[in-house]
Amino acid sequence: MSFLQITEIHHTYFTKNMAVTALCDISFSVEEGEFISFLGPSGCGKTTLLSIIAGLVEPTLGHVLVKGNPVIPEERQIGYMLQQDYLFPWKTIEENVLLGLKLAGTCTPEKKKAARQLLYDIGLPGVEKKLPKQLSGGMRQRAALARTLAADPKVLLLDEPFSALDYQTKLKLEDLVSATLKGLGKTAVLVTHDIGEAIAMSDRVYLFSSSPGRIHRVFEIPDELKALTPFDARNHECYGKLFKEIWKELESLEP
Numbered sequence: 001m002s003f004l005q006i007t008e009i010h011h012t013y014f015t016k017n018m019a020v021t022a023l024c025d026i027s028f029s030v031e032e033g034e035f036i037s038f039l040g041p042s043g044c045g046k047t048t049l050l051s052i053i054a055g056l057v058e059p060t061l062g063h064v065l066v067k068g069n070p071v072i073p074e075e076r077q078i079g080y081m082l083q084q085d086y087l088f089p090w091k092t093i094e095e096n097v098l099l100g101l102k103l104a105g106t107c108t109p110e111k112k113k114a115a116r117q118l119l120y121d122i123g124l125p126g127v128e129k130k131l132p133k134q135l136s137g138g139m140r141q142r143a144a145l146a147r148t149l150a151a152d153p154k155v156l157l158l159d160e161p162f163s164a165l166d167y168q169t170k171l172k173l174e175d176l177v178s179a180t181l182k183g184l185g186k187t188a189v190l191v192t193h194d195i196g197e198a199i200a201m202s203d204r205v206y207l208f209s210s211s212p213g214r215i216h217r218v219f220e221i222p223d224e225l226k227a228l229t230p231f232d233a234r235n236h237e238c239y240g241k242l243f244k245e246i247w248k249e250l251e252s253l254e255p
């Protein structure tokens, strides 16, 4: 049994006048601790698939299992990190990080201590009492990561979490997120438009075609790249070859 199992997902959105089939025949599995990415043309259904995995959208057909069980959003098995940090501006960083635990009624002193440690580990010591507006964009995304991890989700969904950041901050956060998730042994799914980011961070890259979204091709990342940090992977000789291969394939999918 795989850790995350996606089986024959089809999804159609029904609006007033029409039906849009966003996803067709999507099946794959992810083992515990693996990091995978979705790449594909705009509108190929990447975000729809994340919402289905999160249990926020019920697929028209098919199912998602985490450790053999269906996903129930209230049980918070899935953590979601987005392009915007969505921190509450009137709450301190610590209050924001602990919010999920408080809502779930599981904010014990040990979890509070662990959340503080998490802020420290991801390079945000001493910001607990600050408001989000007092932090830079990169620091806010770190805080958003801490909030997502504080709930100890089984699977992390990352929907373009670095796309609003400047390039240098983005590279730093790629390394930080990769090291943090590896250290915690978390399973993660990243949606990105950045081929380099997908190669540098993942164990496997799923390339989607559109209308409707299908898995077009799966790229296994070579072990020599997986052993490196994302920054070092971007500078390895294997990286350029794989980048060109995925780029060519992606171009052939553009309308």
Ligand SMILES: Nc1ncnc2c1ncn2[C@@H]1O[C@H](COP(=O)(O)OP(=O)(O)OP(=O)(O)O)[C@@H](O)[C@H]1O
Binding pocket: 013, 014, 015, 020, 021, 022, 040, 041, 042, 043, 044, 045, 046, 047, 048, 049
């Ligand atoms: N709520 C909705 N109602 C109707 N159609 C929708 C809805 N959400 C998405 N769609 C359609 O489903 C398809 C897939 O959309 P989705 O946002 O999942 O794609 P995406 O790959 O994440 O796109 P992008 O890369 O631009 O973010 C698109 O044709 C989109 O217009």
